[in-house]
Amino acid sequence: MAKQLEGPILPFLRLDTGIALPKFRQVQDQLRTAILQGHLRAGTRLPASRILAEELGLSRQTLVRVLENLKAEGYLEARQGAGTFVSAALPRRPAKARFAETGDDVPPRLSRIGVLSRGVSAEIGRVEPKPFLPNQPALDRFPFAIWRKCWNTVVRGGRAGMGYGDVAGELVLRQRIAEYLALHRRDPCDPEQIVITPGGHAAFTLAVLALADPGDGIWFEDPGPVTTSNLLRTLGLNLCLADVDADGMDVADAMVRYPDARLAFVMPSRHHPLGVTLSLPRRLALLEWARANEAWIIEDDYDSEFRYDGAPLPSMRSIDSHGRVIYAGSFSKALYPGIRVGYLVLPPALVGTFRNLSGLIHRSVPVETQLALAEFIGGGHFASHLRRMRSLYAERRNAFFDAGRTALAGLAALDCSDSGLNALVWLANGREDRAAQRAVLEAGLQCYPLSDYTIATTRPGALILGYANVPEERMKTYSHVLAEALSRP
Structure with missing residues (x-):
């Protein structure tokens, strides 16, 4: 017993x-x-x-x-x-127990990219969508019923979207994108030049992996989008910082300081966050530098759809006669961020390489999403949605400027560019923008400090606010809340 x-x-x-x-x-x-x-x-x-x-x-x-x-x-x-x-064959002290005894601060063994990624932030999309959240489209105005109909049309076909797709993206979607670019961006291309990616950042990653080695230089505008600069650093590139003024990237200065860079990352249609456009002389100088040095230009066509004074500006790719521009676009702002569909338009010489590399890394973007988007564009719904949103955002931009100019008098100066979804609020009296952001957040609103986007340059304090997600009838109320927050010491 x-x-x-x-x-x-x-x-x-x-x-x-x-x-x-x-x-x-x-x-x-x-x-x-x-x-x-x-x-x-x-x-x-x-x-x-x-x-x-x-x-x-x-x-x-x-x-x-x-x-x-x-x-x-x-x-x-x-x-x-x-x-x-x-079993006696098992280790007497399991690996987890041994690690616990050596301390939790012992880092795991990582690759070079893994090590670099530990020092940067990848948080995006987790911010609570409060009023004035930057880069946020008017999701309440998205045509859900039409989108659902397009999706149902695709899935009604049975197993069409259940297999692996073309590594470059579904041909019908590439055809629709090519038609859109030719008609609305004055930038015709062959559908075979297009590679579909899971979002804009995936497009940038693909371009960097295909065209540069760790340690190569890339021109990057300062200030510039922080998630993109973090991505480029994590991929091992050397950021060659170029100043930005009223005419966009200072190309002449970059040519003197970084003549041997391998890549240039530029937002010519609308710089984020300053909202300026790259002037034609600088565009031509940038193209000539790329040709002479066999360098490549990654053109991020940021917010090009939403221009309120005249037609959208032509892309740099449309005036590139030497095949040095890789054009990157996405549907995150034009439709909604969670769609996760981006694309590249490539010089013909790069198509084979990018197709193969995309297949190795991404395999394919979900086929049903691609087919539904192709149906949405082909049915004319995308162009109609853009027209409605362009009109809506123009109204909200004007309402924000009118309300903010009055409410923020003496506290800040408003800078609403003629395109995009955001505005800059330049703080008065040398106020530090991170402290101002904390006050705005405490008031129940949202914004980003400009200093988060700067790397080496020094600029006056400013806040980035998005007006596109705020109904016009609420703009005056929220502007007064913003003013009250900024008036606190």
């Missing part, structure tokens, strides 16, 4: 009658976890199956089944005439 009582007490074994998992599986999983975590060490003898069965209120046959399964998996072993033991 004494032998039957030998073995450790196992207080961690608990049966939960409120879940669907069978009782034998609950015991089996808990014993396995206890062994892996070191609570039951190698060589430990378990209580007899009859004793365990009585303690847990199970049949002995059930416990025997559990022990036999764990023996088959290698966690337990039977010793003739002695009982059941935790």
